[in-house]
Amino acid sequence: MTAPADSIMEGKLTISPIPTVDPEINEIRRKTAEIVTGHIIPNENRLRTWNDETRALRDQIKQTVKDAGLWAPHLPKEYGGMGIGFMKHAYMNEILAWSPFSSALFGVVAPNSGNQNILIKYGTEEQKKQWLEPLINGEIESCFSMTEPEAAGSDPYSIQTRAVRDGDEWVINGHKWFTSNARRAHFAIVMCRTEEEDGAGGTQEKMTQIIVPTDTPGFNIQRSVPVWGHEGGDHCEIIYDNVRVPVTNQLGRTGSGHQAAQDRLGAGRVYHCMNSVGQMWRAFDLMCRRSIEREVRGGTLEHKQFIQGFIADSYIDIMSARLMTLHTAEVIDSGQGDVRTNISAIKIQVPEALHRVVDRAIQVYGAKGVSTDTPLEGMYRGARTLRIADGPDEVHRVLIAKNVLKRYHDGMSWDFGV
Numbered sequence: 001m002t003a004p005a006d007s008i009m010e011g012k013l014t015i016s017p018i019p020t021v022d023p024e025i026n027e028i029r030r031k032t033a034e035i036v037t038g039h040i041i042p043n044e045n046r047l048r049t050w051n052d053e054t055r056a057l058r059d060q061i062k063q064t065v066k067d068a069g070l071w072a073p074h075l076p077k078e079y080g081g082m083g084i085g086f087m088k089h090a091y092m093n094e095i096l097a098w099s100p101f102s103s104a105l106f107g108v109v110a111p112n113s114g115n116q117n118i119l120i121k122y123g124t125e126e127q128k129k130q131w132l133e134p135l136i137n138g139e140i141e142s143c144f145s146m147t148e149p150e151a152a153g154s155d156p157y158s159i160q161t162r163a164v165r166d167g168d169e170w171v172i173n174g175h176k177w178f179t180s181n182a183r184r185a186h187f188a189i190v191m192c193r194t195e196e197e198d199g200a201g202g203t204q205e206k207m208t209q210i211i212v213p214t215d216t217p218g219f220n221i222q223r224s225v226p227v228w229g230h231e232g233g234d235h236c237e238i239i240y241d242n243v244r245v246p247v248t249n250q251l252g253r254t255g256s257g258h259q260a261a262q263d264r265l266g267a268g269r270v271y272h273c274m275n276s277v278g279q280m281w282r283a284f285d286l287m288c289r290r291s292i293e294r295e296v297r298g299g300t301l302e303h304k305q306f307i308q309g310f311i312a313d314s315y316i317d318i319m320s321a322r323l324m325t326l327h328t329a330e331v332i333d334s335g336q337g338d339v340r341t342n343i344s345a346i347k348i349q350v351p352e353a354l355h356r357v358v359d360r361a362i363q364v365y366g367a368k369g370v371s372t373d374t375p376l377e378g379m380y381r382g383a384r385t386l387r388i389a390d391g392p393d394e395v396h397r398v399l400i401a402k403n404v405l406k407r408y409h410d411g412m413s414w415d416f417g418v
């Protein structure tokens with residue numbers, strides 16, 4: 001497929017070094033931007049399709065990424081990644097997200113990337129050899145199976161899928177859905193209830209994550225749940241029917257499943273938010289370019305006050321979302337301050353800001369904005385979905401209020417210095 005004649009896909013985004021950060025961060029940003037604007041954005045229309053030619057193109061871009069030392073920013077060096085640590089990765093994500101095609105081409109593909117991190121933290125040497133290494137090498141795929149139709153995903157203690165010990169095996173029975181990537185996956189990490197009563201660590205110790213190879217008898221995919229009208233998606237509904245796996249497939253100690261899920265999301269939400277900031281940056285760029293090019297009633301859109309309002313409000317949305325996210329990253333990096341309240345605040349603020357910015361950009365484009373000739377329609381669906389996945393907004397609002405009021409109950413006020 002060739003780009004439409006008036007394609008904006010060749011648009012170059014520009015970045016300047018940030019004077020206040022480690023020079024290595026600026027170097028990573030610059031090199032990332034070079035590849036995203038030079039190799040990925042100009043090829044977006046081709047990268048939408050899968051054929052021999054676009055497979056070769058993907059391989060070629062991946063090699064460019066590897067040669068630049070930018071492969072797998074989420075992984076430590078000993079596992080073939082960049083080993084760059086938290087802040088550098090956060091800043092890199094902002095640039096990666098200029099194109100929806102970047103992550104895969106830089107070796108970060110959900111849910112594999114989350115599973116890789118969990119295996120690194122909780123896996124035994126044997127599990128790492130069997131599952132992590134081929135996953136990193138791209139020889140196998142994986143999925144994460146937690147959400148259930150009959151239990152609220154926003155209440156992680158309500159999980160009904162049970163794993164019961166039978167000799168040297170776990171026997172798993174349950175019903176999951178929205179297990180993304182399940183049809184392609186060679187193994188699932190399944191969140192199971194393994195304790196009926198509170199475990200040693202209280203309510204939080206009832207769940208355990210267990211690795212289930214997807215060819216195990218009883219792992220039965222019922223359907224792919226269509227999302228946003230896409231019938232061919234891979235968000236699967238699965239019945240676990242007496243699925244037997246060795247106890248050695250358990251990740252971490254019994255009862256550590258909830259903590260492992262927190263580790264998976266926790267600080268990772270900063271990466272997701274920086275990713276959203278990068279998408280906003282791209283949407284903003286598209287909106288501005290369109291507004292100086294599109295002629296309406298004797299003048300370009302830039303001269304209409306409604307459009308100027310869209311640009312100004314989007315600028316404010318992006319700057320506030322970006323600064324809040326960077327503040328949260330600094331709080332995490334410093335090891336001091338209220339991490340959880342800050343993370344919940346950005347988990348609400350940033351996807352909402354993304355939703356607004358993309359919505360305005362679509363409006364400026366008119367019909368083209370809802371077509372796949374620009375990345376905006378995909379960003380819009382993603383932004384709306386983000387407000388549910390990783391914990392719905394309301395759950396995070398409740399948590400913020402609780403944390404704030406706790407300080408008042410403790411005889412203090414809220415301290416905005418943290």
Ligand SMILES: Cc1cc2nc3c(=O)[nH]c(=O)nc-3n(C[C@H](O)[C@H](O)[C@H](O)COP(=O)(O)OP(=O)(O)OC[C@H]3O[C@@H](n4cnc5c(N)ncnc54)[C@H](O)[C@@H]3O)c2cc1C
Nearest residue numbers: 144145146147152153154178179180388389390391392394
């Ligand atoms: C595209 C997509 C991909 C996904 N991929 C995966 C995956 O790979 N693996 C996986 O396990 N899951 C996945 N999920 C599921 C996702 O994690 C859950 O949808 C999410 O945790 C919310 O759970 P739920 O859908 O059961 O909503 P519920 O928990 O039923 O919540 C529904 C609504 O109730 C309200 N609500 C909830 N709690 C409160 C409260 N305390 N106060 C006030 N209101 C409240 C909120 O408005 C919320 O949106 C995916 C979801 C989507 C959309």
